[in-house]
Amino acid sequence: MGNGRRWRRKRQDWLTRDLDNAEFTLRLTRWLAARWSRHEFDVGSVLLDYARRLTEAGRREEALSALDESIAIGNRHIQDKPLRYAPNMAAALLTRAHLLAELDRIDEALSSVTGAVDIFRTLTPTDPDRFEPVLFAALTSLGFWRHQRGDLDGALPAFRDAATLAEKLPRSRDGDRAMALHNYGAVLHKLGQSEEGLPFIEQAIAIRRRLVREDHDRYERDLVLSLRNFEQALSSVGRYVEAIEVVEELSAMNRSSSPAAESDPGSA
Structure with missing residues (x-):
């Protein structure tokens, strides 16, 4: 003390x-x-x-x-x-x-x-090098707060533009890239556009799997969140076998995972 x-x-x-x-x-x-x-x-x-x-x-x-x-x-x-x-x-x-x-x-x-x-x-x-990363942060915050207010239609274009900018982020910001891809895919799913959202969630999962291998405690919760959204989106488009595989993966890891709110977007 x-x-x-x-x-x-x-x-x-x-x-x-x-x-x-x-x-x-x-x-x-x-x-x-x-x-x-x-x-x-x-x-x-x-x-x-x-x-x-x-x-x-x-x-x-x-x-x-x-x-x-x-x-x-x-x-x-x-x-x-x-x-x-x-x-x-x-x-x-x-x-x-x-x-x-x-x-x-x-x-x-x-x-x-x-x-x-x-x-x-x-x-x-x-000056793209200077301003694109800051625009990415601002768009992510805009999407997050609109989502928080329940305005999914308003959140979608902000998350879409953030996901586009995320492709230009350096490798050191893979966590932010995964967050942007997840946010966009998750909101597409919640708006009934699951087929369109699946590729973005899947890309986020691929990045987060690698990040978990590098730092399990820091990134496992994010991976769980993306897997949950992935399972829901797969189920909504009738891809039940793949959805069951995701459920089995979650079952194998959820006992050690931190709680994650379903479909909850990330934040800058």
């Missing part, structure tokens, strides 16, 4: 110093912006970092205020200087969406992430 208290105290001290530094940087940048308008862009950037540090310190409402100010700066300039202001604005909208979701304000999170997706779509052709 003593070591735990000391670790928490040291971490709190670090967070306090880190936040103090961020506040000083923000004050300095505001001072510069008040004298030279070109520094307003820097204020927006610093506010993004400041919001992250406020969130780490547990001051989430203040973090939201900082993000709102950063977004407002972007709104003032994005029409005249889109390539300069759009990346910061999209990042602020996406960060705001995740923070709102943590506060269980899902409808507001959906509005914010939709704005982020729209901007990242326009930015991606200008």
